[in-house]
Amino acid sequence: MEKLSFSFDYTVYDSVDELDETRKKLIEKAVEAGHKAYAPYSSFHVGAAVLLESGKMISGSNQENASYPVGICAERTLLSFVHANHPEDKKTILAVSVLDTDSAASPCGLCRQTIIEYENVQKQSIEILLHNRSGSVLSIPSGSALLPLHFDSESLS
Secondary structure, X not given: OOOOOOOOOOEEEOOHHHOOHHHHXXXXXXXXXXXXXXXXXXXXXXXXXXXXXXXXXXXXXXXXXXXXXXXXXXXXXXXXXXXXXXXXXXXXXEEEEEOOOOOOOOOOHHHHHHHHHHHHHHOOOXXXXXXXXXXXXXXXXXXXXXXXXXXXXXXXX
16 A cells, blocks of 8 residues: 655735736736626626737636536636637636635636646646635646646546
């Protein structure tokens, strides 16, 4: 028997003001997107914005449906759109803002898996910024840090 463990380092910022201008702007775009969320059932408004290697910033929000499994989180709405429309432009930083809570809301399992898929496709990590109503920000180095025992294409071999 061998006992192993996983851990990762992340940074906590008390305020968006502690971030550089690029990350501040990305969070602003995520907040703006959160205000456009379609969340009539949960009233849980989430916005996401991604910085592409080309410098473009694109945003998206969660989209609910009366048939709950049909809804889609902000992260997957955004990443699917970005990859469909800018497949060669690497995703470098993903900001996620939750407008309805002071707690950090980390991506769900499906979103974590989706982030890892795009990290694998582009062979490059995506920094994740988690922002909430209180203004604090967590900076996480990658999707794989959030889901260390993930499923990927090597799992299919």
